[in-house]
Amino acid sequence: MIKIAELLGAPIGASAHSGQVDTVIGAVHVLMIVLFVGWGAFFTYVLIRFRQKRNPAANYTGTKSHASRYIEGAVAVIEVALLFGLSVPVWARQIANPTPADQALTVRVVAQQFAWNVHYPGPDGVFGRSAVDLISTSNPLGVDRDDIFGRDDVVSVGELAVPVDQVVRVELSTLDVIHSFFLPEMRVKQDAIPGMVIPLSFTPTQTGNWEIACAQLCGVGHYRMRGFFNVLDQRGYESWLAERAPEL
Amino acid sequence: MAEIEIPYNSTNHPDTGVYNAKLGIWLFLASEVLFFGALFSSYILLRVGAGGTAGDWPLGADLLNVPLATFNTVVLISSSMTMVMSWASLKSGNFDAFQRYFGATIGLALLFLLVKGLEYYAEIFHQRYPSTSTFLATYYTMTGIHALHIIFGVAVNAYHFVSAKRLYAEEPERFTNRIEVAGLYWHFVDLVWIFLFPVLYLL
Amino acid sequence: MGELQATHAAAHEAHGDHAESFIRKYVFSTDHKVIGVQYGVTALVFLAVGFFLVLLMRWQLAYPEQPMPLLGGLFGNRMTDAGVMTPEFYNQLGAMHGTIMVFLGVVPLAVGAFGNYLVPLQVGAPDMAFPKLNMASYWLYFLGGIIMLASFFLPEGSARSGWTSYPPLAVLEPGGQTWWLIGMVLLINSSLLGSVNIIVTIVQLRAPGLQFMRLPFLVWAQLVTSFLLLLAFPPLEVAGFMQLLDRVAGTSFFMPTGLVVDGQAVAFSGGGNALLWQHLFWFLAHPEVYVLILPAMGIVGEIVANNTRKPLWGYKTLIYSVLFLGGMSFIVWAHHMFLTGMGTAISTFFQLTTMIISVPSIIILTVLIISLWGASIRFSTPMLFALAFIPMFGIGGLTGLPLGLSVADIHLHDTYYVIGHFHFVVAPGTLMALFAGIYYWYPKVTGRRMNDTLGRWHFWPTLIGLNGVFLPMFLVGMAGVSRRLYDGGTTYAHAQDVLWLNEVSTVASWLLAAAQVVFVINFFLSLRNGKKVEDNPWQATTLEWATTSPPLGHGNFASPVTVHRGPYEYSVPEASNDFSPQHQEST
Ligand code: HEA
Ligand code: HEA
Ligand code: CUA
Ligand SMILES: [Cu+2]
DSSP states (O other): OHHHHHHTTOOOOOBTTHHHHHHHHHHHHHHHHHHHHHHHHHHHHHHHHTBTTTOOSOOSSOOOOOHHHHHHHHHHHHHHHIIIIIIHHHIIIIISSOOOGGGSEEEEEEEETTEEEEEEOTTTTOOOOBOGGGOBTTBTTOBOTTSTTTTTOEEEESEEEEETTSOEEEEEEESSSOEEEEEGGGTEEEEEOTTOOEEEEEOBOSOEEEEEEEOSOOSTTGGGOOEEEEEEOHHHHHHHHHHHOOOO | OOOOOOTTSSSOOTTTOSOHHHHHHHHHHHHHHHHHHHHHHHHHHHHHHHHTTSOOOOOHHHHSOHHHHHHHHHHHHHHHHHHHHHHHHHHTTOHHHHHHHHHHHHHHHHHHHHHHHHHHHHHHHTTOOTTTOHHHHHHHHHHHHHHHHHHHHHHHHHHHHHTHHHHHHHOHHHHHHHHHHHHHHHHHHHHHHHHHHIIIIIO | OTTOOHHHHHHTOOOSTTHHHHIIIIISOOOHHHHHHHHHHHHHHHHHHHHHHHHHHHHHHHSTTSOOTTTGGGGHHHHEETTEEOHHHHHHHHHHHHHIIIIIIIHIIIIIIIIHHHHHHHHTOSSOSOHHHHHHHHHHHHHHHHHHHHGGGSTTOBOOSTTTTOTTHHHHOOSBHHHHHHHHHHHHHHHHHHHHHHHHHHHHOOOTTOOGGGSOHHHHHHHHHHHHHHHHHHHHHHHHHHHHHHHHTOOOTTOOTTOEETTEEOSOOOOOOHHHHHHHHHHHHHHHHHHHHHHHHHHHHHHHHHHHTSOOTTHHHHHHHHHHHHHHGGGOGGGGOGGGTOOHHHHHHHHHHHHHHHHHHHHHHHHHHHTTTTOOBOOOHHHHHHHHHHHHHHHHHHTHHHHHSHHHHHHHTTBHHHHHHHHHIIIIIIIHHHHHHHHHHHHHHHSBOOOHHHHHHHHHHHHHHHHHHHHHHHHHHHTTOBSSOTTTTTTOGGGGGGHHHHHHHHHHHHHHHHHHHHHHHHHHHHHHHSOBOOSOTTOOOSGGGGSOSSOOSTTSOSSOOOOOSOTTOBSOTTOSSSBOOTTOSOO
């Protein structure tokens, strides 16, 4: 099943739950293809067999068979099975109940026109205060460096780095308009809604250098709101973070 | 171009039991129910949302003039009653009574608009604008849209008032039907106010 | 009466000799046939405009850094930079393409034109129930359309926040969003008048003997469509008012507290809710997509019955399915919002309703296909388009299923997969059906047939072109390329493998455009040179063919008609003809 989504052109899945997403995509495409080929074959056959030249006089009654009812019923049953068997459990486990902050590496991702700001809590593991009036080009999130928790915070513009094989919890928000945080290889996508902080979690299972895409129209720069997304090994992650640590 | 005859303009359809315009106005009112339904739903959502992070939701009575609005409620309900009376007068063939009641309906509606205008004036005088808070935005929008409905109703009624003699002489039944339809609209607008008043001023 | 031919309205020919009445007959007419033609011509022009806008976009998507050939210089500095379109202009084109296609093109053609022209004829009525409202409906539509188009010429350009106009972006953006909102309010009122009219006409003005279960399928489709328009549009009107106030009066209905734009706190009181708009918008826009498809299904039903020379198999099933579809369409809207942060219960509800609503569509398509069994199929030009509708809608509908499963939608939401999905239903689907309808009823309206050879030269390139444009989009979307990207995803690494498909789509869109030239030529040429037809050229059974072609003047039927049987009595055993018209007493 996993392979079907990739056969259809999906990028590699490199997170713990990407296989489950791909299973849903794969399974429903199998159903779609079977239906399309089945109906298509019948359709073609009928068009040829009942063309005027071959069948000059039509039959008032048509078919008496009720086979179509059973097929329609079966399709409905399969759809509901896909829904409750595959989609709902994944949603309940993965999307609606993201891993709590104390069991994951937690970062804040704050979208703005047209950049992704990533806020790490720093060594103390606690996010500092941030305030609108502190926002400046050098401090895009307005982190209060006088706050004891804020001093060691790391803010990275346009680049999210995480260690491989660890649960990452992203707390997603936006400063201005709606954006959508999309990590294709992680099978992660979540709209960032003004006025809300929406948590999500995922576990990368492969290292790699990928991208953050913005999936929701957010203005003239929507097309260039591209960020970088790097899954590093533990060592690489630590040194990446250290390079960006503010001087104390 | 000869005027063509549309069936069931003034008589009831034997199966459905209504004439065209009556069915039309019921359909229109169904869409109005969704229109105001959406407004009230938005009101609820915004109000519930305000309970959380976004500050408070003032009590209507603290900002708005409840006595004036109560008076206006009475005015509007009276106008609904005169509307019924005007239609009933037509039904019983008393054209003069119709004109009195119908004129009163229009007069009461204008009085309502005047009072509403005074309320707006007082709010603006106190520098309470739609942009001041989401409560005020909701207040102005809901009452404003309702007032637009009243203005529309007044315009329709005024037209009928002015041309009543001619239309009644030409096609008395059709004219009576038109007044009935205008009345249904009027009662609906009235009913909306009965919901608006407690929701905005009292709760 | 003979001079009251709608043909003349279509060609907008001025008759010098009775210029005085010209305005009342053809411009401010209350005759549903004239209004239907007015709707049809205006909508076709808007379709052409919408297509033109998207051709510009397709150039940009395939060749992002190259100046537009020929047209590059036309647009001036505001829209282009050295002949290359600016991202501002791209976003305007996108928003206006969607808006124009949906609200000014397809719906006015499907409901305004086909509904207006055909419903009174098919129910045997002299006109719509409220002819004056009908006229008002058209002029509101016209005005709304003009306002939309005019917004391109504002100093800051037109709306640019997508046809969905999500706030806060739509509130904050400069430009024609205000005009967009005003235009929408006019269009909504136009459609309210129109839908009340159609419903009352169907309920009240049916000819004697025409019970509900004898109505042509198209009339049923129009009836349900009108209910959708009547009930789903008002919430968007409310939302439109609120967004208008947010823009012009500084209210905060959709503006939450604490927004920061460009490092500056925005000057709004706050306290609003950005998702409120989405709920109100999709509460309309999901039923709206069935407004786009139901009349198309109705048209296909009529043409399939006529060209198979047999009744539709399962007429009742068809009608119950349409009614069920109409009802369900009010409770699936949030499947457009799965990724706005939804809990399990709500997402399960909307996934379930979405799966359920796919079933009546499957049934309708199945009924249409099974109707072909035992037929004697005539591959006339309208039938070709109607038949193509079936598998094309199939592709569009089936690709709706993964979008309806929220977990699959995680990957597919807001990618080109969605663009592929809905274009297959609206373009190779609905547009094909609308073309079918134009070819089928053209003789009714004008008294002449469109040319069949040109019809085929229109059909095949259109079919190939549409598939060429939209099939690649599924692959592009699967690869994860977002929609509404000015450069088609050029900078994204995950898009590199599929960028060549953008070019395929674009080249196919040129083929598509070339095919439409054939259509336009055929359309106008046939007005004069088309083969003259007798009253019932397709040997059809429904009531619109019981009057002359083109119909008599205002009033439709020379004498009142009475109905004696169901809509599709073709090839009745032992009847003398292979068709038994509804109004004929004996077969
Ligand atoms: C006419 C318009 C139309 C129609 C009919 C549909 C029909 C359906 N749509 Fe679609 N949809 C749109 C227009 C339409 N849609 C638009 C415009 C958007 C995007 C808006 C935007 O974001 O801008 C959208 C987006 C959209 C989304 C949101 C995606 C996202 O943003 O992430 C979803 C999700 O559930 C969805 C689902 C469905 C489903 C399940 C159906 C079902 O009803 C389909 C059921 C039909 C079938 C299952 C086909 C059955 C047929 C056969 C089996 C026969 C085959 C025949 C042969 C082979 C001969 N649609
Ligand atoms: C009914 C709706 C409809 C229709 C028919 C179409 C038709 C087409 N659409 Fe559109 N499209 C939308 C609705 C529609 N679209 C919407 C809602 C969006 C989303 C916008 C947004 O992001 O907000 C969109 C977005 C959209 C995009 C994505 C842009 C982006 O995300 O950046 C693209 C890209 O290729 C596209 C292409 C096309 C093409 C090539 C056609 C072709 O099929 C067009 C073919 C047209 C014809 C065949 C018309 C022929 C008619 C005539 C020539 C008239 C003749 C005249 C006379 C006789 C007088 N569309
Ligand atoms: Cu941010 Cu698109
Ligand atoms: Cu939908």
